[in-house]
Each structure stands twice: as structure tokens, then as C-alpha cells.
Amino acid sequence: GAVVSQHPSWVICxxxxxxxxxxRSLDFQATTMFWYRQFPKQSLMLMATxxxxxxxxxxxxxxxxxxxxxxxxxxxxxxxVTSAHPEDSSFxxxxxxxxxxxxxxxxxxxxxxx
Amino acid sequence: AxxxxxxxxHVSVSEGALVLLRCNYSSSVPPYLFWYVQYPNQGLQLLLxxxxxxxxxxxxxGFEAEFKKSETSFHLTKPSAHMSDAAEYFCAVSGxxxxxxxxxxxxxxxxx
Numbered sequence: 001g002a003v004v005s006q007h008p009s010w011v012i013c014x015x016x017x018x019x020x021x022x023x024r025s026l027d028f029q030a031t032t033m034f035w036y037r038q039f040p041k042q043s044l045m046l047m048a049t050x051x052x053x054x055x056x057x058x059x060x061x062x063x064x065x066x067x068x069x070x071x072x073x074x075x076x077x078x079x080x081v082t083s084a085h086p087e088d089s090s091f092x093x094x095x096x097x098x099x100x101x102x103x104x105x106x107x108x109x110x111x112x113x114x
Numbered sequence: 115a116x117x118x119x120x121x122x123x124h125v126s127v128s129e130g131a132l133v134l135l136r137c138n139y140s141s142s143v144p145p146y147l148f149w150y151v152q153y154p155n156q157g158l159q160l161l162l163x164x165x166x167x168x169x170x171x172x173x174x175x176g177f178e179a180e181f182k183k184s185e186t187s188f189h190l191t192k193p194s195a196h197m198s199d200a201a202e203y204f205c206a207v208s209g210x211x212x213x214x215x216x217x218x219x220x221x222x223x224x225x226x
Contacts, residue, residue: 004157032212043204044158093157095213101146101165101208105157 004096006106013084014114017059019112021079021109023094028040029074032098034103035067050077116207118143120217123127128225133192137179137205140186142157147188148206148214158204162186175199200224 003026013019024034031052036044047059048069056069066088068080081088089112095103120146121136139145146165150158162173169181179190205217 004159009160034213044214045216046213049213091155095158097212101212101213102160102163103212105150105159107157108155110155 002026002096002098002104004094004104004106006092006094006109008109010110010112011055012112016083016087018080018082019084019111020110021092021094022098023077023079023080023106025075025096025104026097028096028098030077030098031074032097033071033077034095034097035069035077035079035095036095038093038108040091044093047079052077081111084111086113089113094110115213116143116145116209116215118205118215118217120205120220122220123218124221126223126225127195129197130194133177133190133195133199133222135190135203135205135222137188137190137217138186139188139205139207139208141207141209143209144186146208147162147179147181148208149173149177149188150206152202152204152219154201160205161190195222195224196222197226 005024010091013052033050035047038044050069050071058064071077088094093108095105120136148163149161152158162171164181172178176181177192192199201218206214
């Protein structure tokens with residue numbers, strides 16, 4: 001099946017620094033990718049839809065200046081958490097749209113902000 | 115608007131027993147429905163999906179789900195639980211867009 005990778009799998013950073021998370025579709029091209037965050041023991045919340053070659057579409061309540069998304073190629077989308085704070089600590093998961101209404105998910109990135 | 119309700123945040127069964135995880139949906143358009151499984155610190159794996167074809171959908175690892183429009187339900191079942199089935203299960207819905215709306219999840223525990 002289709003494979004989506006994320007890098008890094010976990011990251012620890014100091015408060016105020018920026019962190020970049022990569023999401024790659026390894027064996028298919030994805031014009032659309034999604035970014036989710038998941039707090040402990042909670043469900044996934046969609047943050048934004050990333051479209052190759054255009055600006056990302058953010059869900060209500062998600063700060064676009066804090067969570068910068070770039071989808072520069074058909075196989076790579078990046079999420080940058082700028083000026084991270086402890087409340088940004090979470091599990092971030094990306095997915096790639098392989099066909100209508102079918103997403104393949106990455107393994108997730110655990111972000112801990114000290 | 116669409117939403118998903120998963121009844122029961124925790125379900126415990128004995129190994130070999132029937133697994134039943136409940137999911138009810140709300141959708142203003144014909145829905146696409148999904149069940150995903152998540153193991154600790156991992157992403158989501160698709161178990162099965164309903165896309166308006168057969169109402170009884172068979173998935174991986176012996177799971178299946180039945181779409182019941184009259185009950186707005188899409189419950190997940192497996193005849194005989196295995197220890198390896200212990201995980202978090204999410205029901206999700208989508209409609210005219212490709213966005214997924216997830217339920218709050220059900221943690222399945224399997225006892226020997």
C-alpha cells in the first residue's frame with residue numbers, strides 16, 4: 001500500500017524556537033495533504049489542508065502565522081511550528097490524499113516544548 | 115455539517131469474544147464512513163471504508179462494519195478478539211470534501 005513518512009518522529013525543543021516537521025508521500029504523488037494534531041487520549045483535529053503550489057487552508061481557530069505550511073512539491077509538505085510554547089506540545093500527524101476520500105497517514109511526530 | 119459519535123470511550127473484551135465498537139454519524143450529504151486503528155505513538159491505519167457500494171463492508175484483520183442508514187450507524191465488529199487487536203479505534207466521516215471528521219475514539223482492551 002501507499003506509504004507516508006514523517007520526520008522527525010519525535011522532537012524536543014526549547015520554548016521560543018521553531019520546529020519543522022516533514023511529511024512525504026514515498027511512492028505516490030499527493031496534490032493534497034492534511035495536518036492534524038492529537039492531544040493525549042484525544043481524537044485527531046484537522047489543522048489545515050495543504051495543497052501543492054498554493055496556500056494552505058486553515059481550519060477555524062488555527063493560527064496560520066504560527067503553524068506555517070509549505071507544500072512545495074507533489075511528495076513533500078512541511079509544517080513549521082514557529083516560536084513554540086509548551087502548549088504546542090502534541091502529536092502531529094499528516095496524511096496524503098491518494099484518491100477521492102482516501103487518505104494515507106504518516107506515523108506522527110511527537111513534539112515536546114520545554 | 116457532519117459529525118461522528120462513538121459510544122463508549124473504553125471497551126473491554128476477553129480474547130475470543132465478539133468485538134463491537136459503536137459509531138453513529140450525522141451528515142447532510144451521502145456520507146463516506148471509515149474506521150481507523152491507532153497503536154500507541156503511531157499514525158492511523160485504515161481498517162475499512164464505506165463508499166455507498168455494499169452496506170456490509172469487510173476490512174483487514176477480520177473486522178467488518180455495516181452501514182445502516184435508518185439508524186445512522188456504522189458499527190465495527192469482529193467475531194473473535196485477539197490480543198493484538200488492543201488499540202484505539204476511530205470512526206470518521208467525510209462528504210463532499212475530502213476532509214475527515216473523527217469521532218473521539220474507543221480504546222479496546224483485550225484480556226486473556
